[in-house]
Amino acid sequence: MNLVHRIAALGRGTLYLLESLGRAGIFLLQSSVGIPSREGWYLWLRQMHFVGVMSLAIVLVSGVFIGMVLSLQGYTILVDFGAEEALGQMVALSLLRELAPVVAALLFAGRAGSALTAEIGLMKATEQLSSMEMIGVDPLRRVVAPRLWAGFVSLPLLTVGFSVVGIWGGYLVGVEWLGVYEGAYWSGMQSSVGFFDDVGNGLVKSLVFALVVTWIAVFQGYDLIPTSEGISRATTRTVVYSSLAVLGLDFVLTTLMFGELG
Amino acid sequence: MKRSKMMEFGVGLFMLAGILGLVFLGLRVSGLGNGISGETFTLYADFANIGGLKPRSKVTLAGVQVGQVADVELDQEWFEARVTLKLDADLEGKLPRDTTAAILTSGLLGEQYLGLSVGGDPDTLANGDTIRDTQQALVLEELIQQFVSNMVRE
């Protein structure tokens, strides 16, 4: 009897999961498809400010520190093998392929994703979304779409910024402080970093993360139970789900992209 | 809808910074437009073992970069590695026929690159020619093995 209950619970959970995924899919389709009006462009611009520009500080500061730490740790390991010339290549490859897309996405989920969920959730709780519908304006187009697109465009840009300042931070520590030969830092980097293989694949990763994180954030906001408890739970869910999704997808994407490069 | 110049300016700056960052990653970090930006010509070289040489590894002459490795493939007939080099077009018809190519390592464990050194043959290599005289990569394991077997023999 107990077993039957458990199997039923498993089935119920699966159905619920599939239903949520279905709703999230339809939601994504309805809000992202369509040509924006002039007004729409401006709404997008405003969200670019809110989602992108406002996340710039935290992403750049983290990028510098990560680049510096990477350089310091890399140097202590490489110097044992007398291979500190490879420092630039190590810093650049770790940043471009892994750290910049992943860490920027995680920071983005915490900074912008949670804010998006809370904002849309609050609009739902105060019936602003309902009243927009009753005025005859589709909130998916007016509220959700600009945020979705702003997130999709912002995160790759932030990731690029993260890589650039990270490489600069690595340069500061490696070359200026630890005394690695400057020419080796850059030329080692240039000979091993491929624009399409490394920069390009890193960008593809961050585009995927951007879509997933923003999607989760706006969907959680739109779909939450409109109470203060519901908003706080949805905000937490946004950060948890998007972090897990980013880390999980990163493994999958890395296998697909760099698996055979080994 | 009220428009804010400051906000528009901020977003514009953000987009611009992103694009500039991408250009930086392209030029300074991945070295696009380095060495082989202009006209090139192609040479081939066969090696018994290329070690860690990869496409985009640099090709130097007297320590100066003159091109890069375009492709590495296996010669199915001789089971050797056939390396395609793209060299600066200025050098076309100037390299002697007995130029040698060696796979070298920068530092003890650094990146591997291809170093050319010229001979004295009056004939020169033309586009599509193959460098005859090559020196394979030093593979650390083989060196150690030789060293150990020498020790044992003594």
Next chain:
Amino acid sequence: MSDAMLVDLKGVRFSRGEKEIFRGVDLQVPRGKITAIMGPSGTGKTTLLKLIGGQLAPDSGSVCIAGQNVHRLPRRELFRLRRRMGMLFQSGALFSDLDVFENVAFPLRVHTDLPDAMIRDVVLMKLEAVGLRGARQLMPAELSGGMLRRVALARAVALDPELILYDEPFVGQDPISMGVLVQLIRKVNQALGLTAVVVSHDIKETLSIADYVYVISDGQVMAHGTPASLDVDQDPRVSQFIHGEPDGPVPFHYPAPDYFSDILAERAGS
């Protein structure tokens, strides 16, 4: 369906999860009149408005507005139909990132191509009607509850709709702003000749402005008629509600096991 009826609900059933909220509601809203829908709290009056506005779909039955079945319309048509409706939400539901002026201008900006000068005239006219022309630069967070609702009313009538839906317009208002709202709703109706549906459980205020009243209880229409006829209705459930008696057919107690055995059971258990 007769032309005199703007909104026509036939056999509407709706349930949320396991809970059945409506079990076959029939309801007609005559054109140009104020129709009130009343009932104890928790009977899904707001849900009924959302069904009329097409934000929720009934499990069965039909909702027709001006002859169009709301839930059969494609999304685009539905949004077009909604331009002919206004809805006043319980909380006002003003857009918190826009000031009062822009809130009222919002429907005009998205649905018309009027030049800015004309939008300004219309907005000021609507704000004047609710007495808040001077508050046009304030943000919604700076307004009191009553003012929020007045701005929301100005926004709801900005496009001169045919039908306006009021969701609990009097809840939580002090007597003065309640009086202001009652007067405004009546004035707006007379001046614009529009049809209104008022959902409320504030009996006195609602009966004073309504032309026709539906009382909903247990997911069905319990009674309907003019305010005068309901006032003398013999049905004990209706009279309990209309006269606000604490106990009656609608019990004071939430369903529970017998009081004494419940207490004893607790003691035996511990």
